[in-house]
């Protein structure tokens with residue numbers, strides 16, 4: 001089963017982005033540092049490579065991600081042609097201020113009064129594009145919210161008279177072929193709640209974090225105080241333990257697993273569990289090797305999918 005979530009306005013956004021790409025010198029792709037591969041939209045590469053534009057990949061929300069995993073991703077992306085990658089937190093004003101100088105280095109032939117540097121910010125929903133725009137421009141030009149697809153229209157601004165920047169609405173591709181990508185995106189709130197069931201996403205997240213960050217989970221939920229051995233637990237056990245620890249009960253006396261799932265996801269999204277990443281270049285390569293589907297098949301399937309049949313708000 002592949003997760004499908006493609007709000008109607010994204011078809012329009014994709015067409016507009018394709019048009020704008022012609023008059024763009026470089027692409028700034030904003031990724032979620034906790035899931036840099038899952039949060040990469042393959043359609044962005046298709047548009048960018050068609051016009052042969054270089055890219056800056058921003059691994060945003062680095063304040064929430066595991067620094068070792070982020071470094072591994074930076075090494076991985078920086079080895080790719082026509083690509084520069086940096087990790088930062090757009091919430092820190094100082095971090096975003098470094099970006100214009102990096103962009104000028106990527107496109108040395110632009111960035112003058114005669115030939116201003118035209119940058120296009122792209123990325124899936126909720127990765128922090130609007131936060132980045134606001135930080136770059138030092139004023140609130142874009143609406144920020146921890147819900148996917150807040151931004152609906154493209155907007156262009158001058159940073160000064162040598163650089164301009166265009167913000168695009170968060171764009172998904174029509175079909176997320178790897179189920180684990182869908183869950184990672186849902187956990188990070190890049191796709192809407194109507195596309196997934198919170199309990200499924202929380203169980204996926206719990207299993208993932210138990211593998212890589214048992215000590216952080218133990219510390220957050222005081223599992224040893226409940227005489228539980230975190231190394232012997234699976235995702236369902238962990239969510240059960242959280243429900244009991246917090247006494248989340250329904251009116252009928254059963255444990256409220258829906259409320260527990262939402263609380264666990266909220267902890268992950270806010271960083272309350274600690275700095276964690278859900279994938280590394282190594283885990284990604286393993287997942288791809290296990291899966292029978294190649295990335296080429298994904299984009300073919302996406303292109304074949306009729307947008308109108310799987311739109312969901």
Ligand SMILES: Nc1nc2c(ncn2[C@@H]2O[C@H](COP(=O)(O)OP(=O)(O)OP(=O)(O)O)[C@@H](O)[C@H]2O)c(=O)[nH]1
Pocket residue numbers: 060061062063064088089090091092123124125126127128129130131132143144145146147148149150151152169170171
């Ligand atoms: N911790 C942390 N949160 C961030 C960072 N950047 C953005 N956020 C939060 O992430 C959420 C989404 O940010 P937006 O800037 O609205 O994301 P967007 O990519 O413009 O979203 P869409 O409009 O849906 O496309 C908001 O709650 C932001 O406060 C960051 O670097 N660190």
